[in-house]
Amino acid sequence: MQLLDGKFVSEKIKQDIAAEAADFLASSGRKPHLIAILVGSDGGSETYVASKMKNCEKVGFKSSLVRYDVTVTEAELLSKIEEINQDAGVDGLIVQLPLPKHIDPEKVTETIDYRKDVDGFHPINLGRMMRNLPCFIPATPYGIMLMLEQYGIDTVGKHCVVVGRSNIVGSPMSILMARNANPGNCTVSLTHSRTENLKEIILQGDIVIAAIGKKNFITADMIKPGAVIIDVGMNRETSATTKSGYKLYGDVDFDNVAPKASWITPVPGGVGLMTIVGLLKNTLASAKKEVY
Numbered sequence: 639m640q641l642l643d644g645k646f647v648s649e650k651i652k653q654d655i656a657a658e659a660a661d662f663l664a665s666s667g668r669k670p671h672l673i674a675i676l677v678g679s680d681g682g683s684e685t686y687v688a689s690k691m692k693n694c695e696k697v698g699f700k701s702s703l704v705r706y707d708v709t710v711t712e713a714e715l716l717s718k719i720e721e722i723n724q725d726a727g728v729d730g731l732i733v734q735l736p737l738p739k740h741i742d743p744e745k746v747t748e749t750i751d752y753r754k755d756v757d758g759f760h761p762i763n764l765g766r767m768m769r770n771l772p773c774f775i776p777a778t779p780y781g782i783m784l785m786l787e788q789y790g791i792d793t794v795g796k797h798c799v800v801v802g803r804s805n806i807v808g809s810p811m812s813i814l815m816a817r818n819a820n821p822g823n824c825t826v827s828l829t830h831s832r833t834e835n836l837k838e839i840i841l842q843g844d845i846v847i848a849a850i851g852k853k854n855f856i857t858a859d860m861i862k863p864g865a866v867i868i869d870v871g872m873n874r875e876t877s878a879t880t881k882s883g884y885k886l887y888g889d890v891d892f893d894n895v896a897p898k899a900s901w902i903t904p905v906p907g908g909v910g911l912m913t914i915v916g917l918l919k920n921t922l923a924s925a926k927k928e929v930y
């Protein structure tokens with residue numbers, strides 16, 4: 639078994655991003671600028687947004703955080719998004735999910751100008767991704783593709799089993815792995831909570847991408863020997879023994895699955911760090927007008 643090391647790969651790519659950001663600053667007189675909107679104070683969202691902001695600073699981007707109380711109205715939030723859409727000094731705008739129940743995430747997603755949608759959630763970006771056109775690719779699937787590329791994992795003609803069909807990870811991931819591109823060119827099974835014979839299908843996977851949100855859901859008996867395992871799980875449990883007060887678990891039972899796998903991502907230290915890289919790359923591409 640070999641580790642797909644998100645720490646190593648993300649640091650390496652961030653060095654390249656930092657160099658490009660410095661060139662951009664030298665030629666344009668400004669830094670790439672990402673704005674994140676955070677509504678409320680969900681523990682996970684706080685951590686993820688703080689990490690996004692910190693990494694922006696690390697690679698020489700400008701980052702701004704706009705915070706709203708959980709009681710903010712949908713109209714107020716949409717009007718702020720429209721204001722930011724008009725600001726030529728902003729390259730990327732993300733609204734951290736999940737949102738409180740009284741705010742429609744679809745409205746929020748479609749209000750963000752697709753040319754600043756560095757999360758790649760807007761229907762225009764998703765549609766363009768399906769057609770293999772320039773677009774912003776959702777950060778987590780993008781990060782996974784970069785990881786597969788960096789390690790030279792051969793995906794052509796392989797059976798890729800994606801577990802979980804979320805808008806953020808599973809669904810876009812299945813499209814990317816099936817596209818005529820490299821990495822890509824897989825035969826893809828997109829499985830989910832209603833899939834029959836799930837274990838039998840996962841057992842056929844040369845590449846298994848677990849994005850189901852359940853701790854240790856993928857066990858050793860579900861894995862074909864030699865499979866490539868990508869664990870997208872970010873399952874937080876409170877813990878008295880860690881400094882942060884919580885511990886992170888993947889969707890894969892790492893200790894028992896790893897010995898059967900050819901390659902596997904750890905949690906933490908795997909996909910999570912690559913998500914940030916995907917977001918930074920999209921923001922830089924937006925600043926450089928490489929997509930739109």
Ligand code: GUN
Pocket residue numbers: 732733734735736757777778806
């Ligand atoms: N919540 C969980 N993942 C994401 C993400 O990639 N972007 C945003 N905006 N919210 C999230």
